Amino acid sequence: MENRIAGMIIAKRKALGFTQQNIADKLGVSFQAVSKWEKGLTYPDVELLPALAHELGTTVDALLGYPADPLTVYEERYKSEEYYWGLKPNDLCYEIMRLRPPVRPYRVLEIGCGEGKDAVFLAKNGYMVTAFDAAQSGLDKAQSLADKSGVHIDLFKADIRDWRPEQQYDIIYSSGVFCYVEKALRKEFIDSLKEHTAAGGLNVVNVFVEKPFIAVPPDREKSESFKKGWLSGELFMYYHDWLFRKNDEIIFDCMSSGTPHQHCMDILIAEKKA
Ligand SMILES: C[S@@+](CC[C@H](N)C(=O)[O-])C[C@H]1O[C@@H](n2cnc3c(N)ncnc32)[C@H](O)[C@@H]1O
Incomplete structure:
Protein backbone atom coordinates (compact mmCIF):
# COMPACT_ATOMS: atom_id res chain seq x y z
CA MET A 1 0.00 0.00 0.00
CA PRO A 67 -9.82 14.72 0.02
CA ALA A 68 -10.30 17.04 2.98
CA ASP A 69 -13.51 18.96 3.39
CA PRO A 70 -12.26 22.57 3.25
CA LEU A 71 -14.75 23.62 5.90
CA THR A 72 -13.33 21.11 8.40
CA VAL A 73 -9.82 22.28 7.57
CA TYR A 74 -10.67 25.94 8.35
CA GLU A 75 -12.70 25.01 11.43
CA GLU A 76 -9.61 23.23 12.82
CA ARG A 77 -7.11 25.79 11.59
CA TYR A 78 -8.83 28.71 13.34
CA LYS A 79 -8.91 26.91 16.70
CA SER A 80 -5.32 27.92 17.51
CA GLU A 81 -4.67 31.12 19.47
CA GLU A 82 -2.72 32.92 16.79
CA TYR A 83 -4.44 34.48 13.79
CA TYR A 84 -3.73 32.16 10.86
CA TRP A 85 -4.00 34.99 8.30
CA GLY A 86 -2.37 37.55 10.62
CA LEU A 87 -3.96 40.87 11.49
CA LYS A 88 -2.73 43.04 8.62
CA PRO A 89 -5.70 44.12 6.47
CA ASN A 90 -5.80 43.09 2.84
CA ASP A 91 -4.67 45.82 0.40
CA LEU A 92 -8.17 45.73 -1.08
CA CYS A 93 -9.48 47.29 2.16
CA TYR A 94 -7.34 50.36 1.46
CA GLU A 95 -8.69 50.44 -2.09
CA ILE A 96 -12.21 50.42 -0.68
CA MET A 97 -11.28 53.35 1.56
CA ARG A 98 -9.75 55.21 -1.39
CA LEU A 99 -12.77 54.70 -3.65
CA ARG A 100 -15.46 55.07 -0.97
CA PRO A 101 -13.99 57.05 1.95
CA PRO A 102 -16.21 56.50 4.99
CA VAL A 103 -17.89 59.90 4.87
CA ARG A 104 -21.09 58.07 5.72
CA PRO A 105 -21.63 54.61 7.23
CA TYR A 106 -21.50 52.57 4.03
CA ARG A 107 -23.04 49.11 4.42
CA VAL A 108 -20.32 46.52 3.79
CA LEU A 109 -20.87 42.78 3.43
CA GLU A 110 -17.80 40.58 3.75
CA ILE A 111 -18.21 37.06 2.38
CA GLY A 112 -15.93 34.48 4.05
CA CYS A 113 -14.45 36.77 6.68
CA GLY A 114 -12.27 34.06 8.25
CA GLU A 115 -10.95 35.40 11.57
CA GLY A 116 -12.27 38.89 10.87
CA LYS A 117 -9.13 40.99 10.30
CA ASP A 118 -10.60 42.86 7.32
CA ALA A 119 -14.14 43.16 8.73
CA VAL A 120 -12.75 44.66 11.97
CA PHE A 121 -10.42 47.01 10.08
CA LEU A 122 -13.32 48.35 8.01
CA ALA A 123 -15.58 48.67 11.07
CA LYS A 124 -12.82 50.58 12.91
CA ASN A 125 -12.73 52.99 10.00
CA GLY A 126 -16.43 53.78 10.15
CA TYR A 127 -18.08 51.26 7.81
CA MET A 128 -21.18 49.36 8.93
CA VAL A 129 -20.00 45.80 8.54
CA THR A 130 -21.89 42.54 8.18
CA ALA A 131 -19.73 39.46 7.70
CA PHE A 132 -20.11 35.71 7.52
CA ASP A 133 -18.05 32.58 7.24
CA ALA A 134 -18.80 28.86 7.39
CA ALA A 135 -16.22 28.26 10.16
CA GLN A 136 -17.60 28.95 13.64
CA SER A 137 -14.09 29.00 15.15
CA GLY A 138 -13.18 31.84 12.76
CA LEU A 139 -16.34 33.76 13.67
CA ASP A 140 -15.53 33.39 17.39
CA LYS A 141 -12.10 34.91 16.78
CA ALA A 142 -13.63 37.67 14.65
CA GLN A 143 -16.02 38.47 17.51
CA SER A 144 -13.23 38.66 20.07
CA LEU A 145 -11.16 40.87 17.72
CA ALA A 146 -14.15 43.17 17.30
CA ASP A 147 -14.68 43.28 21.08
CA LYS A 148 -11.01 44.10 21.70
CA SER A 149 -11.21 46.86 19.07
CA GLY A 150 -14.45 48.25 20.51
CA VAL A 151 -16.40 47.92 17.27
CA HIS A 152 -19.59 46.14 16.30
CA ILE A 153 -19.87 43.74 13.37
CA ASP A 154 -22.95 41.73 12.43
CA LEU A 155 -21.42 38.28 12.28
CA PHE A 156 -23.21 35.11 11.29
CA LYS A 157 -22.49 31.61 10.12
CA ALA A 158 -23.49 30.69 6.57
CA ASP A 159 -22.36 28.64 3.60
CA ILE A 160 -21.90 30.48 0.30
CA ARG A 161 -23.24 27.47 -1.54
CA ASP A 162 -26.75 28.05 -0.22
CA TRP A 163 -26.79 31.54 1.33
CA ARG A 164 -28.03 34.48 -0.73
CA PRO A 165 -28.34 38.15 0.35
CA GLU A 166 -31.73 39.50 1.39
CA GLN A 167 -30.86 43.17 1.79
CA GLN A 168 -28.93 45.86 -0.06
CA TYR A 169 -25.26 46.65 0.56
CA ASP A 170 -23.08 49.52 -0.69
CA ILE A 171 -19.96 47.37 -0.84
CA ILE A 172 -19.63 43.59 -1.12
CA TYR A 173 -16.12 42.34 -0.43
CA SER A 174 -14.58 38.87 -0.52
CA SER A 175 -11.00 37.65 -0.54
CA GLY A 176 -9.89 34.06 -1.16
CA VAL A 177 -13.39 32.58 -0.95
CA PHE A 178 -15.06 32.49 -4.38
CA CYS A 179 -12.93 29.45 -5.22
CA TYR A 180 -15.42 27.50 -3.05
CA VAL A 181 -18.35 28.34 -5.32
CA GLU A 182 -18.93 25.47 -7.71
CA LYS A 183 -19.04 26.23 -11.43
CA ALA A 184 -22.76 25.53 -11.77
CA LEU A 185 -23.61 28.06 -9.04
CA ARG A 186 -21.29 30.90 -10.00
CA LYS A 187 -23.51 32.95 -12.31
CA GLU A 188 -26.59 32.72 -10.11
CA PHE A 189 -24.50 33.49 -6.99
CA ILE A 190 -22.85 36.56 -8.50
CA ASP A 191 -26.12 37.76 -10.03
CA SER A 192 -27.65 37.74 -6.54
CA LEU A 193 -24.71 39.81 -5.20
CA LYS A 194 -25.06 42.28 -8.07
CA GLU A 195 -28.79 42.56 -7.49
CA HIS A 196 -28.24 43.29 -3.79
CA THR A 197 -25.64 46.00 -4.39
CA ALA A 198 -26.97 49.55 -4.22
CA ALA A 199 -26.70 51.76 -7.33
CA GLY A 200 -23.18 53.18 -7.48
CA GLY A 201 -21.99 50.47 -5.07
CA LEU A 202 -18.90 48.27 -5.35
CA ASN A 203 -18.12 44.56 -5.52
CA VAL A 204 -14.53 43.93 -4.49
CA VAL A 205 -13.40 40.35 -5.09
CA ASN A 206 -10.32 38.24 -5.71
CA VAL A 207 -10.22 34.61 -6.82
CA PHE A 208 -7.51 32.06 -7.66
CA VAL A 209 -7.59 31.16 -11.35
CA GLU A 210 -6.10 28.49 -13.58
CA LYS A 211 -3.36 29.27 -16.09
CA PRO A 212 -2.15 26.71 -18.63
CA PHE A 213 1.50 27.48 -17.88
CA ILE A 214 1.18 27.26 -14.10
CA ALA A 215 1.21 23.78 -12.56
CA VAL A 216 -1.64 22.81 -10.25
CA PRO A 217 -0.44 23.71 -6.72
CA PRO A 218 0.59 20.59 -4.72
CA ASP A 219 -1.82 21.42 -1.89
CA ARG A 220 -4.78 22.29 -4.08
CA GLU A 221 -7.91 20.94 -2.49
CA LYS A 222 -9.63 18.04 -4.19
CA SER A 223 -13.15 19.04 -3.13
CA GLU A 224 -16.02 19.36 -5.62
CA SER A 225 -15.69 23.13 -5.90
CA PHE A 226 -12.06 22.81 -6.96
CA LYS A 227 -12.64 20.19 -9.64
CA LYS A 228 -13.59 22.96 -12.04
CA GLY A 229 -11.33 25.82 -11.02
CA TRP A 230 -11.96 29.41 -12.08
CA LEU A 231 -10.65 30.31 -15.50
CA SER A 232 -8.49 33.34 -16.05
CA GLY A 233 -10.89 36.24 -16.76
CA GLU A 234 -14.02 34.35 -15.70
CA LEU A 235 -14.70 36.68 -12.75
CA PHE A 236 -14.49 39.71 -15.04
CA MET A 237 -16.98 38.16 -17.43
CA TYR A 238 -19.70 37.93 -14.76
CA TYR A 239 -19.38 41.70 -14.25
CA HIS A 240 -19.27 42.65 -17.96
CA ASP A 241 -22.11 45.15 -17.47
CA TRP A 242 -20.47 47.02 -14.55
CA LEU A 243 -17.79 49.69 -14.58
CA PHE A 244 -14.35 48.23 -13.81
CA ARG A 245 -12.37 50.25 -11.26
CA LYS A 246 -9.65 47.58 -11.13
CA ASN A 247 -9.13 44.36 -13.06
CA ASP A 248 -5.75 42.79 -12.41
CA GLU A 249 -4.24 39.37 -12.81
CA ILE A 250 -1.22 38.60 -10.66
CA ILE A 251 1.09 35.60 -10.42
CA PHE A 252 2.93 35.03 -7.18
CA ASP A 253 5.25 32.51 -5.51
CA CYS A 254 3.99 30.42 -2.59
CA MET A 255 5.52 27.91 -0.15
CA SER A 256 2.31 26.87 1.60
CA SER A 257 2.87 23.11 1.22
CA GLY A 258 6.63 23.22 1.75
CA THR A 259 7.08 22.85 -2.03
CA PRO A 260 7.71 26.07 -4.01
CA HIS A 261 4.89 26.73 -6.47
CA GLN A 262 2.96 29.59 -8.04
CA HIS A 263 -0.60 30.91 -7.95
CA CYS A 264 -2.49 33.12 -10.33
CA MET A 265 -5.17 35.43 -8.97
CA ASP A 266 -7.74 37.70 -10.61
CA ILE A 267 -8.65 40.85 -8.71
CA LEU A 268 -11.73 42.89 -9.52
CA ILE A 269 -13.26 46.09 -8.24
CA ALA A 270 -16.47 46.68 -10.16
CA GLU A 271 -18.97 49.52 -9.73
CA LYS A 272 -22.69 49.18 -10.35
CA LYS A 273 -24.03 51.91 -12.59
CA ALA A 274 -25.76 54.65 -10.61
C1 LIG B 1 -8.51 31.65 2.25
S1 LIG B 1 -9.62 31.89 3.59
C2 LIG B 1 -9.86 33.64 3.50
C3 LIG B 1 -10.35 34.24 4.77
C4 LIG B 1 -10.46 35.76 4.75
N1 LIG B 1 -11.28 36.22 3.66
C5 LIG B 1 -9.09 36.39 4.68
O1 LIG B 1 -8.70 36.85 3.61
O2 LIG B 1 -8.41 36.36 5.71
C6 LIG B 1 -11.12 31.21 2.95
C7 LIG B 1 -12.32 31.36 3.88
O3 LIG B 1 -13.47 30.86 3.21
C8 LIG B 1 -14.27 30.21 4.16
N2 LIG B 1 -15.11 29.26 3.42
C9 LIG B 1 -14.72 28.16 2.73
N3 LIG B 1 -15.77 27.56 2.19
C10 LIG B 1 -16.87 28.30 2.55
C11 LIG B 1 -18.25 28.18 2.30
N4 LIG B 1 -18.73 27.16 1.58
N5 LIG B 1 -19.09 29.11 2.81
C12 LIG B 1 -18.59 30.14 3.54
N6 LIG B 1 -17.29 30.31 3.82
C13 LIG B 1 -16.43 29.39 3.33
C14 LIG B 1 -13.28 29.52 5.07
O4 LIG B 1 -13.85 29.16 6.31
C15 LIG B 1 -12.20 30.58 5.17
O5 LIG B 1 -12.40 31.43 6.27
Whole structure:
Protein backbone atom coordinates (compact mmCIF):
# COMPACT_ATOMS: atom_id res chain seq x y z
CA MET A 1 0.00 0.00 0.00
CA GLU A 2 1.27 3.48 -0.87
CA ASN A 3 2.41 5.42 2.22
CA ARG A 4 0.80 8.82 1.67
CA ILE A 5 0.97 9.97 5.27
CA ALA A 6 4.78 10.37 5.24
CA GLY A 7 4.68 13.03 2.51
CA MET A 8 1.71 14.75 4.10
CA ILE A 9 3.48 15.05 7.48
CA ILE A 10 6.62 16.49 5.87
CA ALA A 11 4.65 18.98 3.74
CA LYS A 12 2.38 20.20 6.53
CA ARG A 13 5.18 20.35 9.13
CA LYS A 14 7.47 22.36 6.84
CA ALA A 15 4.65 24.67 5.75
CA LEU A 16 4.10 25.55 9.42
CA GLY A 17 7.84 25.95 10.05
CA PHE A 18 8.00 23.16 12.67
CA THR A 19 11.00 20.90 13.23
CA GLN A 20 10.58 17.17 13.85
CA GLN A 21 11.46 17.89 17.49
CA ASN A 22 8.65 20.50 17.73
CA ILE A 23 6.10 17.94 16.56
CA ALA A 24 7.57 15.25 18.80
CA ASP A 25 7.31 17.56 21.86
CA LYS A 26 3.71 18.43 21.10
CA LEU A 27 2.74 14.76 20.83
CA GLY A 28 4.94 13.38 23.62
CA VAL A 29 6.97 11.09 21.32
CA SER A 30 10.65 11.06 20.35
CA PHE A 31 11.90 12.99 17.31
CA GLN A 32 13.20 9.66 16.01
CA ALA A 33 9.59 8.46 15.89
CA VAL A 34 8.60 11.50 13.78
CA SER A 35 11.62 10.93 11.56
CA LYS A 36 10.56 7.31 10.96
CA TRP A 37 7.01 8.41 10.04
CA GLU A 38 8.41 10.86 7.53
CA LYS A 39 10.71 8.24 6.00
CA GLY A 40 7.76 5.89 5.68
CA LEU A 41 9.44 3.30 7.92
CA THR A 42 6.60 3.28 10.47
CA TYR A 43 3.10 4.74 10.80
CA PRO A 44 1.92 6.98 13.68
CA ASP A 45 -0.18 5.16 16.24
CA VAL A 46 -3.89 5.40 15.35
CA GLU A 47 -4.59 7.07 18.71
CA LEU A 48 -2.11 9.84 17.87
CA LEU A 49 -3.68 10.71 14.50
CA PRO A 50 -6.27 13.28 15.70
CA ALA A 51 -3.64 15.19 17.74
CA LEU A 52 -1.10 14.97 14.91
CA ALA A 53 -3.67 16.29 12.41
CA HIS A 54 -4.58 19.11 14.81
CA GLU A 55 -0.94 20.18 15.31
CA LEU A 56 -0.42 20.16 11.54
CA GLY A 57 -3.54 22.27 10.97
CA THR A 58 -5.30 19.56 8.96
CA THR A 59 -7.67 16.62 9.33
CA VAL A 60 -7.10 12.89 9.79
CA ASP A 61 -8.74 12.30 6.38
CA ALA A 62 -6.33 14.71 4.70
CA LEU A 63 -3.33 13.15 6.47
CA LEU A 64 -4.37 9.74 5.16
CA GLY A 65 -4.64 11.16 1.64
CA TYR A 66 -8.45 11.45 1.42
CA PRO A 67 -9.82 14.72 0.02
CA ALA A 68 -10.30 17.04 2.98
CA ASP A 69 -13.51 18.96 3.39
CA PRO A 70 -12.26 22.57 3.25
CA LEU A 71 -14.75 23.62 5.90
CA THR A 72 -13.33 21.11 8.40
CA VAL A 73 -9.82 22.28 7.57
CA TYR A 74 -10.67 25.94 8.35
CA GLU A 75 -12.70 25.01 11.43
CA GLU A 76 -9.61 23.23 12.82
CA ARG A 77 -7.11 25.79 11.59
CA TYR A 78 -8.83 28.71 13.34
CA LYS A 79 -8.91 26.91 16.70
CA SER A 80 -5.32 27.92 17.51
CA GLU A 81 -4.67 31.12 19.47
CA GLU A 82 -2.72 32.92 16.79
CA TYR A 83 -4.44 34.48 13.79
CA TYR A 84 -3.73 32.16 10.86
CA TRP A 85 -4.00 34.99 8.30
CA GLY A 86 -2.37 37.55 10.62
CA LEU A 87 -3.96 40.87 11.49
CA LYS A 88 -2.73 43.04 8.62
CA PRO A 89 -5.70 44.12 6.47
CA ASN A 90 -5.80 43.09 2.84
CA ASP A 91 -4.67 45.82 0.40
CA LEU A 92 -8.17 45.73 -1.08
CA CYS A 93 -9.48 47.29 2.16
CA TYR A 94 -7.34 50.36 1.46
CA GLU A 95 -8.69 50.44 -2.09
CA ILE A 96 -12.21 50.42 -0.68
CA MET A 97 -11.28 53.35 1.56
CA ARG A 98 -9.75 55.21 -1.39
CA LEU A 99 -12.77 54.70 -3.65
CA ARG A 100 -15.46 55.07 -0.97
CA PRO A 101 -13.99 57.05 1.95
CA PRO A 102 -16.21 56.50 4.99
CA VAL A 103 -17.89 59.90 4.87
CA ARG A 104 -21.09 58.07 5.72
CA PRO A 105 -21.63 54.61 7.23
CA TYR A 106 -21.50 52.57 4.03
CA ARG A 107 -23.04 49.11 4.42
CA VAL A 108 -20.32 46.52 3.79
CA LEU A 109 -20.87 42.78 3.43
CA GLU A 110 -17.80 40.58 3.75
CA ILE A 111 -18.21 37.06 2.38
CA GLY A 112 -15.93 34.48 4.05
CA CYS A 113 -14.45 36.77 6.68
CA GLY A 114 -12.27 34.06 8.25
CA GLU A 115 -10.95 35.40 11.57
CA GLY A 116 -12.27 38.89 10.87
CA LYS A 117 -9.13 40.99 10.30
CA ASP A 118 -10.60 42.86 7.32
CA ALA A 119 -14.14 43.16 8.73
CA VAL A 120 -12.75 44.66 11.97
CA PHE A 121 -10.42 47.01 10.08
CA LEU A 122 -13.32 48.35 8.01
CA ALA A 123 -15.58 48.67 11.07
CA LYS A 124 -12.82 50.58 12.91
CA ASN A 125 -12.73 52.99 10.00
CA GLY A 126 -16.43 53.78 10.15
CA TYR A 127 -18.08 51.26 7.81
CA MET A 128 -21.18 49.36 8.93
CA VAL A 129 -20.00 45.80 8.54
CA THR A 130 -21.89 42.54 8.18
CA ALA A 131 -19.73 39.46 7.70
CA PHE A 132 -20.11 35.71 7.52
CA ASP A 133 -18.05 32.58 7.24
CA ALA A 134 -18.80 28.86 7.39
CA ALA A 135 -16.22 28.26 10.16
CA GLN A 136 -17.60 28.95 13.64
CA SER A 137 -14.09 29.00 15.15
CA GLY A 138 -13.18 31.84 12.76
CA LEU A 139 -16.34 33.76 13.67
CA ASP A 140 -15.53 33.39 17.39
CA LYS A 141 -12.10 34.91 16.78
CA ALA A 142 -13.63 37.67 14.65
CA GLN A 143 -16.02 38.47 17.51
CA SER A 144 -13.23 38.66 20.07
CA LEU A 145 -11.16 40.87 17.72
CA ALA A 146 -14.15 43.17 17.30
CA ASP A 147 -14.68 43.28 21.08
CA LYS A 148 -11.01 44.10 21.70
CA SER A 149 -11.21 46.86 19.07
CA GLY A 150 -14.45 48.25 20.51
CA VAL A 151 -16.40 47.92 17.27
CA HIS A 152 -19.59 46.14 16.30
CA ILE A 153 -19.87 43.74 13.37
CA ASP A 154 -22.95 41.73 12.43
CA LEU A 155 -21.42 38.28 12.28
CA PHE A 156 -23.21 35.11 11.29
CA LYS A 157 -22.49 31.61 10.12
CA ALA A 158 -23.49 30.69 6.57
CA ASP A 159 -22.36 28.64 3.60
CA ILE A 160 -21.90 30.48 0.30
CA ARG A 161 -23.24 27.47 -1.54
CA ASP A 162 -26.75 28.05 -0.22
CA TRP A 163 -26.79 31.54 1.33
CA ARG A 164 -28.03 34.48 -0.73
CA PRO A 165 -28.34 38.15 0.35
CA GLU A 166 -31.73 39.50 1.39
CA GLN A 167 -30.86 43.17 1.79
CA GLN A 168 -28.93 45.86 -0.06
CA TYR A 169 -25.26 46.65 0.56
CA ASP A 170 -23.08 49.52 -0.69
CA ILE A 171 -19.96 47.37 -0.84
CA ILE A 172 -19.63 43.59 -1.12
CA TYR A 173 -16.12 42.34 -0.43
CA SER A 174 -14.58 38.87 -0.52
CA SER A 175 -11.00 37.65 -0.54
CA GLY A 176 -9.89 34.06 -1.16
CA VAL A 177 -13.39 32.58 -0.95
CA PHE A 178 -15.06 32.49 -4.38
CA CYS A 179 -12.93 29.45 -5.22
CA TYR A 180 -15.42 27.50 -3.05
CA VAL A 181 -18.35 28.34 -5.32
CA GLU A 182 -18.93 25.47 -7.71
CA LYS A 183 -19.04 26.23 -11.43
CA ALA A 184 -22.76 25.53 -11.77
CA LEU A 185 -23.61 28.06 -9.04
CA ARG A 186 -21.29 30.90 -10.00
CA LYS A 187 -23.51 32.95 -12.31
CA GLU A 188 -26.59 32.72 -10.11
CA PHE A 189 -24.50 33.49 -6.99
CA ILE A 190 -22.85 36.56 -8.50
CA ASP A 191 -26.12 37.76 -10.03
CA SER A 192 -27.65 37.74 -6.54
CA LEU A 193 -24.71 39.81 -5.20
CA LYS A 194 -25.06 42.28 -8.07
CA GLU A 195 -28.79 42.56 -7.49
CA HIS A 196 -28.24 43.29 -3.79
CA THR A 197 -25.64 46.00 -4.39
CA ALA A 198 -26.97 49.55 -4.22
CA ALA A 199 -26.70 51.76 -7.33
CA GLY A 200 -23.18 53.18 -7.48
CA GLY A 201 -21.99 50.47 -5.07
CA LEU A 202 -18.90 48.27 -5.35
CA ASN A 203 -18.12 44.56 -5.52
CA VAL A 204 -14.53 43.93 -4.49
CA VAL A 205 -13.40 40.35 -5.09
CA ASN A 206 -10.32 38.24 -5.71
CA VAL A 207 -10.22 34.61 -6.82
CA PHE A 208 -7.51 32.06 -7.66
CA VAL A 209 -7.59 31.16 -11.35
CA GLU A 210 -6.10 28.49 -13.58
CA LYS A 211 -3.36 29.27 -16.09
CA PRO A 212 -2.15 26.71 -18.63
CA PHE A 213 1.50 27.48 -17.88
CA ILE A 214 1.18 27.26 -14.10
CA ALA A 215 1.21 23.78 -12.56
CA VAL A 216 -1.64 22.81 -10.25
CA PRO A 217 -0.44 23.71 -6.72
CA PRO A 218 0.59 20.59 -4.72
CA ASP A 219 -1.82 21.42 -1.89
CA ARG A 220 -4.78 22.29 -4.08
CA GLU A 221 -7.91 20.94 -2.49
CA LYS A 222 -9.63 18.04 -4.19
CA SER A 223 -13.15 19.04 -3.13
CA GLU A 224 -16.02 19.36 -5.62
CA SER A 225 -15.69 23.13 -5.90
CA PHE A 226 -12.06 22.81 -6.96
CA LYS A 227 -12.64 20.19 -9.64
CA LYS A 228 -13.59 22.96 -12.04
CA GLY A 229 -11.33 25.82 -11.02
CA TRP A 230 -11.96 29.41 -12.08
CA LEU A 231 -10.65 30.31 -15.50
CA SER A 232 -8.49 33.34 -16.05
CA GLY A 233 -10.89 36.24 -16.76
CA GLU A 234 -14.02 34.35 -15.70
CA LEU A 235 -14.70 36.68 -12.75
CA PHE A 236 -14.49 39.71 -15.04
CA MET A 237 -16.98 38.16 -17.43
CA TYR A 238 -19.70 37.93 -14.76
CA TYR A 239 -19.38 41.70 -14.25
CA HIS A 240 -19.27 42.65 -17.96
CA ASP A 241 -22.11 45.15 -17.47
CA TRP A 242 -20.47 47.02 -14.55
CA LEU A 243 -17.79 49.69 -14.58
CA PHE A 244 -14.35 48.23 -13.81
CA ARG A 245 -12.37 50.25 -11.26
CA LYS A 246 -9.65 47.58 -11.13
CA ASN A 247 -9.13 44.36 -13.06
CA ASP A 248 -5.75 42.79 -12.41
CA GLU A 249 -4.24 39.37 -12.81
CA ILE A 250 -1.22 38.60 -10.66
CA ILE A 251 1.09 35.60 -10.42
CA PHE A 252 2.93 35.03 -7.18
CA ASP A 253 5.25 32.51 -5.51
CA CYS A 254 3.99 30.42 -2.59
CA MET A 255 5.52 27.91 -0.15
CA SER A 256 2.31 26.87 1.60
CA SER A 257 2.87 23.11 1.22
CA GLY A 258 6.63 23.22 1.75
CA THR A 259 7.08 22.85 -2.03
CA PRO A 260 7.71 26.07 -4.01
CA HIS A 261 4.89 26.73 -6.47
CA GLN A 262 2.96 29.59 -8.04
CA HIS A 263 -0.60 30.91 -7.95
CA CYS A 264 -2.49 33.12 -10.33
CA MET A 265 -5.17 35.43 -8.97
CA ASP A 266 -7.74 37.70 -10.61
CA ILE A 267 -8.65 40.85 -8.71
CA LEU A 268 -11.73 42.89 -9.52
CA ILE A 269 -13.26 46.09 -8.24
CA ALA A 270 -16.47 46.68 -10.16
CA GLU A 271 -18.97 49.52 -9.73
CA LYS A 272 -22.69 49.18 -10.35
CA LYS A 273 -24.03 51.91 -12.59
CA ALA A 274 -25.76 54.65 -10.61
C1 LIG B 1 -8.51 31.65 2.25
S1 LIG B 1 -9.62 31.89 3.59
C2 LIG B 1 -9.86 33.64 3.50
C3 LIG B 1 -10.35 34.24 4.77
C4 LIG B 1 -10.46 35.76 4.75
N1 LIG B 1 -11.28 36.22 3.66
C5 LIG B 1 -9.09 36.39 4.68
O1 LIG B 1 -8.70 36.85 3.61
O2 LIG B 1 -8.41 36.36 5.71
C6 LIG B 1 -11.12 31.21 2.95
C7 LIG B 1 -12.32 31.36 3.88
O3 LIG B 1 -13.47 30.86 3.21
C8 LIG B 1 -14.27 30.21 4.16
N2 LIG B 1 -15.11 29.26 3.42
C9 LIG B 1 -14.72 28.16 2.73
N3 LIG B 1 -15.77 27.56 2.19
C10 LIG B 1 -16.87 28.30 2.55
C11 LIG B 1 -18.25 28.18 2.30
N4 LIG B 1 -18.73 27.16 1.58
N5 LIG B 1 -19.09 29.11 2.81
C12 LIG B 1 -18.59 30.14 3.54
N6 LIG B 1 -17.29 30.31 3.82
C13 LIG B 1 -16.43 29.39 3.33
C14 LIG B 1 -13.28 29.52 5.07
O4 LIG B 1 -13.85 29.16 6.31
C15 LIG B 1 -12.20 30.58 5.17
O5 LIG B 1 -12.40 31.43 6.27
